[in-house]
Amino acid sequence: MDETHELRAWLTALRTPGLGSGGLRERLDATDGDIDAVLRNLHRHRTALGEEAKVWLDAPDEARLAADIAWLAEPDHHLLRCTDVDFPPQLENIPQPPAALFVAGNPGLALLPQVAIVGARSASAAGMAHASAFARALAQAGFAITSGMADGIDGAAHTAALDAGGSTLAVIGTGADRVYPRKHHALARRIAAQGALISEYPLGTGARADHFPRRNRIIAGLSLGTLVVEAGLRSGSLITARLAGEQGREVFALPGSIHNPLARGCHRLIRDGARLVETAAEIIETLTPAARMLGGELAARLGSAGVAASEGDTTSAASDDPAYRDLCGALGHDPATLDELVQRTGQTASALSSMLLMLELQGRVETLPGNRYQQLPG
Structure with a gap:
């Protein structure tokens, strides 16, 4: 299927009033992930979804869909679909998992071991300092820092992770092309350039x-553990903590x-x-086994999808696979962005993200600030 045609089909379904992630996923399951078949089914049964859905499916807003496709065509803009091999597996078992995620930045970061740091918007100076110190230490230990880009603790955690040269993900309650609160425009640009802005909501959503309590399930779901600072x-941070606990993830509190x-x-x-x-080292010690397990699961998942062989022989498989050889040749000796690698290899961004993650798990590639990749000697 042509990529633009498939994107249009996905965007049409995602914008269908009254359908929601659950309805779309249910129909995808019934059609083995065939989005065209889903749209045909939706059109046949459009009256059952209500008048707004019928109007949309009879005459989708072509200007809106064209604008969506144009946004996705820009560098470092992506749509992660639940049918993609590199859709975060951590989200599959959360309540009402999203059908797709709009990403501004590096989509591969969603597969890294993450710690959510959340807390009060009107945080104290001490709380902000604690959030910064924990985020910095965790980022330096190799964990991505995930939060919601709100005022206070969220913003402090994102900023500290970026300043430490680490990875950070902001799961937001607006479209990925919007910034809320407005004071965080500069922070949002930094996150998109060095990390990832993630939203399940269609572009343009205010x-x-x-929306904010709903996005908390994604923050908790992506993360191995959630730290509440203040x-x-x-x-609302207590909602994130409760969801993390319900999802079987660790919950930490200062x-x-x-x-x-x-x-x-x-x-x-703490009473609950x-x-x-009291220290980041306690979180690192607790979550390191889970992080290693996640890495193994991802290696097996990506390997079973055809980007590598069995988990026991991924290094030689990657060396023997022509696609991996082409990617390593395209990387060369200098850092390269994902978009540059797409142009050099002709592979899709989704396929390259999976392959780069596999190489990173093998210690052959590292991710650098600015969503760049560097091939390691050896």
Whole structure:
């Protein structure tokens, strides 16, 4: 299927009123991932979805779809679909997993071991300092830092990870082409250039109060563990922590003064079973086995999809595979961006992201700031 045609079909389905991720995934499962078959099914049963869906499916807004496709054609803009081999497997078992994710930046970062750092928007100076220190230490230990790009703790965590030369992902409650809050325009540009902005919402979607609790399930789902730095008793960060716990992920909380209202949410989490932590080393020690397991699962997943052989012989398989040889030749000795590698190899960004991750797991490639890749000697 032509890539533009397939993208248009996906975008049409994602914008269908009343369908939602669950409805789209259900139909994809019934058609073995055939998005064209899904659209045919939707059109046949369009009246059952309501009048808005019928109007959209009878006459989709071609200008809107063209704008979506134009955005995706720009460098470092991607649509990760649940049918793609490099769609984050961590999200498959969360409540209402997204059908697709719009990404501005490096989509491969969603496969890295991540720690979510969340907390109060109106954080104290001490809370901001704690968030920065933990994010910096965790990033230097090889964990990607994931948060929601909100004021306060979120912004401090993203900034510290970037300043440390690490990876950071912002899961946002607007379209990937929007920035909220507006004060974070510069931060959003840095994240897109050195990390990834991620949204399940169609492009152009503005800020809505109900979107932010929903995006929290993705923050928790992508991450091996969630650290709550400061939170009041009604903080949205407690939603993220609860979802992380329900998903079987680790929940960490920083204790604080009994006189600080922003410590009460953390104290409640600790009473309910969250791990009290005082240093990043405690989080690193707890999550390192899970990070290694995730790496092994990803190697097996990507290998079974045809980008490498069995888990036991991935190094030689990558060396023998002509596609890998072409990629290593295209990398050369100087750092290259994903878009440059697409142009040099003729491979899709999705396929290259999977192959680069496999090479990174083997210690043959490293990811550099600015979404660049460097081949390592050896």
